[in-house]
Amino acid sequence: MRYRFYFLALLLTACNNGQNKLSDRSSDSSAIREKYATSAVLDATTAISHMQVEKGLEVQLVAAEPLVTVPVAMTFDEKGRMWVVEMTGYMPDTAGTGEEIPNGKVVILEDTDHNGVADKRSVFMDSLVLPRAICLVGNGVLIAAPPRLWFVENDHDKPGKKTLVDDKYTEGGNVEHQPNGLLRAMDNWIYNAKSDKRYRKVGNKWLKEQTHFRGQWGISQDNFGRLFYNNNSENVLGDYFPAGLGAGNSQQKNVAGYDEKIVPDNKVYPVRATTGVNRGYMKGTLNDSLRLVNMTAACSPLVYRGKLLGKDYDNNIFVAEPSGNLIKRNLIRDSGYIIKGRQAYQHQEFLASTDERFRPVSLYDGPDGALYILDMYRGIIQHKTYLTPYLKNEIKSRNLTNPLNCGRIYRVVPAGQHPAATIIENDPEHLLSLLGNANGWLRDKAQQLIVDHHYTTLVPALRSRLQQPLYAQVHALWTLEGLGALQLADVQVLLHQANPYVQAEALAALPAVMTPANGKAVLNELKMIEQNVFLAPYVALLLPSLPASLHAETDSLRGRLVDRYANDRYVADALISGMAGKEIALQQLLKAIHPDTTLVLAKRLKTVLKDIENHKKASMDESLGKTYPRGAILFKTVCQTCHGADGDGIQSLAPPLNQSEIVTGDKHKLAAIVLFGLTGPVTVAGKQYKTPEISGDMPGIGSNDEFSDKDIAEVLSYIRGAWSNHAARVTEKDIQEVRKHYKGRQKSFTMAELK
Known part of the structure; x- marks a missing residue:
């Protein structure tokens, strides 16, 4: 009897300890949330004081609003001027109201008094809808203004003759999943992220060729012209071999030595609570300090080649993470033709800010050797297509929607140095x-x-x-x-x-x-x-x-x-x-x-021969698009960018939809996945797909007011009848039943749950 009481006492003590730990964690979490309950809008100088950068370096302001707003891409000309793309219309609110308004611009920023800070703004081109990339070529400028890619001649810093280079440059995909980059590489071709096309101007003609599909946002090259890129959940991807070789077989899904995982470690170390991330409610997304654990918005990898920062930084690859308010540094080394890398630090970052509105989205080498940072400086960074109710509430609770007229450009230099603008003499x-x-x-x-x-x-x-x-x-x-x-x-x-x-x-x-x-x-x-x-x-x-x-x-x-x-x-x-x-x-x-x-x-x-045989059997019935017109559109804008136009998946992004038992199986389970999302490993046609081979998460679109239940039913019916799939259609009522069954659910499913 005494032993029973002793055991009961131990059990009660253990339970109480467990409850105390849970209570402590809850208390800690509440205290952290209270600390970051508001999100102040800081002027650019004050914002720099909230940044922690590696010892021996400093962050300097180059431009800020009203001189520049919502910068997303940039290039320098030989005069040291910055040609900046302003995506002014991006996400005015959580519904994306007014994104179609033509208020985007390409502007030229100049430092006329040579003090390192831009003081002159000239609008080169305006009335653009969500412009996203720029490249200087010859006597003009390549500008990506979805869905087209234009070459615009430069007539004394005013737009001259326009030539359409590609009328389908960004066909399909939402703002987060459209081609960009326009990197003029060492081999004289122009390469892109989220794209399998490359371009080149020869005389008065523009050439377009097929190349390897690469990345999501941003692209860079090293001293040998090898390309590096990433996607939102992976640190650094890249090529071992020359950019222009090896893409000749369209039936070959991937070629070894291209789209390789260069830095597989995706951990991040913010210096503030980052509850305002799209899946902050999911276990494992945030740690006990409510800080992001792994990359969720990684972008714009930059191979630093500027020399100014010092030898230790040469050939390092920096990656922006706007959701974590930070910039990561990676160390890269060659072993034969294989390139591998690791994070420069554990439990800290190259640059991180306690300011939630610090949103570094693009990184560049500068003519002066500095590392340049484009900061959209805003609250909303996630696009509406995948915006969760959780994040909508985060945005509302801290009033992150406004203001919309901010933007900063910074440079990182050795502390105390103020490198002069570099002007290249045309000799x-x-x-x-x-x-x-x-x-x-x-x-x-x-x-x-x-x-x-x-x-x-x-x-x-x-x-x-x-x-x-x-x-x-x-x-x-x-x-x-x-x-x-x-x-x-x-x-x-x-x-x-x-x-x-x-x-x-x-x-x-x-x-x-x-x-x-x-x-x-x-x-x-x-x-x-x-x-x-x-x-x-x-x-x-x-x-x-x-x-x-x-x-x-x-x-x-x-x-x-x-x-x-x-x-x-x-x-x-x-x-x-x-x-x-x-x-x-x-x-x-x-x-x-x-x-x-x-x-x-x-x-x-x-494997390739099997894929070829599958393609022969798989014929995209043109009548599908007529039967499900909205479904066809949604497939191109939401699904195709990760799963591929052929439904066979894209390496590093998503598994196949073609011949997928998930797609052709229980339509209610499929609807649940599309409405609420899917996380973790997934098996398709006997093969298990998991990180890092693909992104470990598929966001749901059920909370997006842009898509009705009928729309979602159409896109599911579309993919269930496409390629080699032959499954029954999904109705609007099916979607409504799934919504009702899982009413109040926010988190993504796992395959184990669905089984």
Whole structure:
């Protein structure tokens, strides 16, 4: 009996302790919420005092309202002026009322008294609806004004002749999921995030080509022209290999070495409570201090190449996280052609603010070597499409809707320094000298200006620079390519050097010089390096560029690569990328050399062939769009941007809808997912998808007043009948029943719950 009382006492003590801990946590949480119950609007100078930046550095104000409002994208010209895109119409309230009003602008900001602070504003172009990207090219400006991409000639800082470059640049998708970036890369092509297209101006013509699908918001390059990007829940993604290779097979979902996870650690360390995030109510989103645990709005990765901050920062990749009011720093290293990275710190950030309205959305290298930050400075950062009732309440409780007329541009510099604006003299010899400058922005700009002004008188000097130190020779190579003056002999200069990174640049440039006349010489060069493990993937990626007249010799080289590298995923995928429409022939070649079906090349070929067969069976019935017109529109604007136009999913974003038992199964479960969202691992067609392969969360749209129950029923009916799916339609009544059944629910489902 005594032991029973003793056990009961222990049990009561444990229960009381548990209740006390819960009570303590609840009390702590309430105290934290009370501390951050209001969100003051701070002037720019005061806002800087709320920032914590790494020791030895400081944040300086470059521009603030009324000189600039709601900045989302920027580029510098050779005069050191900032061309800024203002997305003035973004989310005026939680319903997005008035987003279609043409109040967006492209403005030019200038520092006329050279004190480091902009003091002059000129409107280059106005009356735009949610403009999102900009790039200076030749005598004009590329401007992304959804859904179109325009080239606008610059007539003394006023818009001149307009040329439509792409009438479907941002077709489909909402504001958070539309192409952007317009990065003018080292290879003279313009690349984008949230896109599989690249662009280039040649003479008076604009070229558009298919490339790898990359990222979500923002895109950057390193000193070798390799591209880096991310999505809202992943720190850094990127390419191991040259941007322009390996995208030739549309049936191949992904190619090893592209869209790789460079920094897999997505933890964040805000310096204030961040309850105003879209899923703050979900367990694990916030910690006990009510601070964001993992990235939820990661954007605009920047490879810092400015030199001003010091050697330790060279080639670091900075990432903005506006929901966490912070900027992250990542350290990157190469191991062969593989690039890996890690966060620079544990439990702290490069820059973080206690000001909830600090919303860094875009990062840039500057002509002066500083790191530039575009701050939308506003309360609402989440777009209406996925805005949860929880976040709507957060916005209302702290009056985060207003004001809407703020915006700041900052720069990070060594403490006490005030670098002067850098103006580039438009002189061929001066531009030539800048190709070897320590500041990567100046090297890039010098190359672009030489190409834009077609300074062919520099060709002999550029050829001589092919023998100079690393960055000067790489830029000389691509400047010659941009001028249309690159020759095979120029490429061979770099190809025969000992540095494998220089050799890789030469291989990337080979397609630009390859002709039927020199194809044999190129083939011989590739034969000489085919056994080099570091360069073998490049050789495989280049096979499609070889002249058709050399098909026998090319097939022989392909066979040797299959023989030697059948178990190398990078070479395997490179081989598949070059055999579009000939995958069965490649499979037969592999079987003749290596009958082992467990080899990497065999397994990856099997996957591609299966996808091809599925596509043949899957025909998008055009009548679906007529039967469910609103469903077709919603699919393009809400679903397609993550799940793909073919319904087969997009790497790093979302799993397939095509042949998904979730889509074609119980329509009430599907409706629950779309209304309330889905979190955690999900199995489709026998394969489990989970982070980091895809984003771990799919937001629900049930609380979005823009979509009626009939609309949601239509989009579900649409995807249940699309591609290879053949499932019964969903009715408006079905949606209403699911809403009624889960009335009051806010959090997303897991697959375990739905089962």
